[in-house]
Amino acid sequence: MHEEKAAPGVVNTDRFVAICRKNNLKLTPQRLMLYRELAGSHEHPSAEKLYRMAKRHFPSISFDTVNRTLLTFSRIGIVKIVEGKGDPRRFDPNLSEHHHFRCTRCDRIEDIFEPVFDRLEIPPDVGKRFRISGKKVILEGLCPACQER
Numbered sequence: 001m002h003e004e005k006a007a008p009g010v011v012n013t014d015r016f017v018a019i020c021r022k023n024n025l026k027l028t029p030q031r032l033m034l035y036r037e038l039a040g041s042h043e044h045p046s047a048e049k050l051y052r053m054a055k056r057h058f059p060s061i062s063f064d065t066v067n068r069t070l071l072t073f074s075r076i077g078i079v080k081i082v083e084g085k086g087d088p089r090r091f092d093p094n095l096s097e098h099h100h101f102r103c104t105r106c107d108r109i110e111d112i113f114e115p116v117f118d119r120l121e122i123p124p125d126v127g128k129r130f131r132i133s134g135k136k137v138i139l140e141g142l143c144p145a146c147q148e149r
């Protein structure tokens with residue numbers, strides 16, 4: 001299912017630290033904690049969910065701080081915002097090429113690593129109209145848990 005099984009606590013922060021340095025983003029304990037929480041999660045959490053996780057470490061942290069930090073992370077390329085319809089915004093720490101399954105009932109988002117999808121070709125007329133910089137397959141339907149309900 002997942003290629004990298006990083007559990008919270010064994011997250012490698014070298015890359016994170018390097019990108020922060022390059023962008024002159026100060027390495028605060030709050031930022032480091034947020035990155036660790038996000039990188040250790042496979043749920044593509046929303047800002048709201050990360051805010052709840054963050055409060056366990058820094059009880060006085062505000063939602064606004066969490067949200068702004070996440071947007072900064074995405075601007076400098078530390079995380080990706082999951083595209084797709086609907087709020088709230090969801091964040092993805094995995095920058096390698098992969099695809100998503102989204103459950104239409106419980107909103108779970110799972111990573112799909114599938115060479116067949118990676119190889120999907122851009123139709124020539126589409127490629128002429130747009131300057132394509134990436135592609136992602138988003139499958140929708142019911143996750144295993146929701147199928148049983």
Ligand SMILES: [Zn+2]
Pocket residue numbers: 103104105106107108142143144145146
């Ligand atoms: Zn589901």
Ligand SMILES: [Zn+2]
Pocket residue numbers: 044092094098099100110111
């Ligand atoms: Zn993902």
